[in-house]
Each structure stands twice: as structure tokens, then as C-alpha cells.
Amino acid sequence: MALEQEIKLQVKSKEKIDLSTLSYLSELSQEMTRRDHLLSTYFDTPDLVLSKQGLGLRMRQINEHYLQTVKTSGSVRNGLHQREEWEYDLAGPEWDLSTLRLTPLETIIDNAEIWSQLAPLFVTDFLRETMQLSLPDGTQIELAYDRGEVRSGQLRTDIHEIELELKSGDSEQLAIVAKVLSQQLNIVLSDISKAQMGYELLTKNHNNG
DSSP, X not given: OEEEEEEEEEEOSSSOOOGGGOHHHHHHBOSOOXXXXXXXXXXXXXXXXXXXXXXXXXXXXXXXXXXXXXXEOOEEETTEEEEEEEEEEESSSSOOHHHHTTSTTHHHHTOHHHHTTOEEEEEEEEEEEEEEEEXXXXXXXXXXXXXXXXXXXXXXXXXXXXXXXXXXXXXXXXXXHHHHHHHHSSEEEEOOOHHHHHHHHHHHHHHHO
């Protein structure tokens, strides 16, 4: 289990940001920007047993690589998201129950009635540009710039955001980097996760039905 700490910043314009033009980021990053295609499917039961327990279950494909992730709802304040996370590599797009049992899903997996109802509810499909930032005090931050969409049924909503995730060091540096970026880009702090965007679409689907 790891404690995920990140600040989310929603990009207010539709135009793609060219991260290479920001000298502030170039000075902090010593590596080439990485580009990946991420397709994530979120699972729950029809009556949202996981969500009601403050849990999320995700199958993510990054290019040809698969990951299973369990997250708690955690806490969100002023764009800072803090939650517990269990993430494991997979050989393919099938659950590894042995590692899932190391998470809060253990009792749910052992309940055949609930586990058998688990189904995909929505997907996030986006391109991610990633930069590894090294701050003067030694703090390491991963900047992820995401552009794509969330889909549930026939409904879609855009993803256009920047995530600043603490890898090591001082969590207060996240807010400092976010403040500098907000002075250079048309962005605002966001308390809404991609999973929340998906559940909101799911609710609209049910209401429309």
C-alpha cells in the first residue's frame, strides 16, 4: 500500500499545451518527456457496493502493459488528493486475485454473490505526457499532462488536466509548483478525480434511462 498525494489542475482551454515551451519545467526536468496511451476501465456492482465503501477498482492498460489498482476515496482539499493505493502489474487483462486479497477488497472477493456482479461501468481514455521534476530541496514530483475523455454508455466528458504527484520529499512543494504553473497557464485547482467524472456520467445515464 502507498499513500498517493497529488494536486490536480484542470486546464480551462481546449488548446493543447506544449510543455517544452515552459522554461520553468525544463529547468526542473533532466529527462525526456514520456508519452503514453492510457485506457482504464473502472469496475463496480450495479448497486455500487465498492463506491459506497469508499473504494475504487481499476484495470489500466498503458500501451501494452496492464495494471490493477485499488484506491480509497481518501481526502481532497484545495486540489490536493490524498488516498491509499494498491497497484500491481499484470500479465494481461485479467485480475490477480492473490494480490487483490492484499487490499480492502479481500472480503468482497470472498463474497461470491457480490464479486460475480462486478462489471465495467465506465472508461477513461487519454494520452499522457509525463515529466519527472527534481526540485532544489530534493523533492521529486511527477507531472502528468492528460488529454482525452471519460465514457459511460453514450455519454462522454473531456479530460484536460495536469496532475502533480509527489514521489518523494516535501508534499508542500506540490502547491508551490502548482502556483508557478497557474501563473503561466490557464489552469485551476480541481477536486474532481477521473473516477468521480465517470460516476457522474453513470448517474446521468441512469437518470436518462
